[in-house]
Amino acid sequence: MYIRYEVADKIATITLDRPQAANAQNADLLDELDAAWTRAATDDEVAVIVLRGEGKHFSAGHDLKDRWPAPKDITLEWIYQTESRRYLEYSLRWRNVPKPSIAAVQGRCIAGGLLLCWPCDLIVAAEDALFSDPVVFMGIGGVEYHGHTWELGARKAKEILFTGRAVTAREAEQVGMVNKVVAREELDAQTRALATTIAAMPPFGLRQAKRAVNQTLDVQGFYAAIQSVFDVHSTGHGNALSVNGFPILMALDEMKQRIE
C-alpha cells in the first residue's frame, strides 16, 4: 500500500505514503491514488479533499525504476497507452472531481509530481517547496499533462522548461500557481484550516463554483490544449525511442545529477 486515506470532519485526506522513495510514483501508487480520489468523490460525507505527501518531499515524480516490460515490448504504442491512462486521464479526472481539493506541497515536486498537485483546485506550499520539470533533459518537451502555460504563464513556463530549473514556493505564489506559502511545520495545520473553512460552505455552491472556473478554462482551450500537447509529448518519446531505445533509464542518472 502506497496511499493512506482518512476522513474526518467532512475532509478526506489522501496521503502519498512512500517517503523512503520521496513518494516516487510507480503504477501501483497511481492506481491506489486514483481509487482514493474516486472514493472521496463518491462519499457523501466528504466535502473537501486534501492531498499531501508523507516525509521530506511531496513527490519525486514518476518512478523511473518501476517494473517495465522487456525493452523489445516497449513500443511507442505501449508508452502512449500507458501514459494516456495513468498520467493524462487520471490527472484530468482528479481535476474534474466535483468537490474542492487542496494539495499541500513540501520539498521537491518534480515532473510527475506536478501531475498530482496541478489538478487540485488550491495549492498550499511550504517555504521549502521547489517545483520543477526537467524532462527536457530527456529530449521531451515537458511532462505529459501540460499545466505549465496555464499555471505559470507563457514566459515563466518556457523559462523553466528551457532551463530545467525549479520554481520556488514564493515565486509560484507570485505567478498565482500557489495560493499560500507557509512555514514547513505549519503546512498540515494551515491546509486543514483552509479545508475546514471550505467544508462549511454549501456543497452545491462549491460544486458550481468549481465548475464555473474549470468550464471557463475549458472554453479558453484548456482541455483541447492538454490533449494536443500530450501528443506533442509522445513525439518526444517516439524520437528518443528511435535514437536510444526506451530513453528514460538511460537519461536518469544524468538528469539526477543536473537537478540535484
Ligand code: ZN
Ligand atoms: Zn511520457
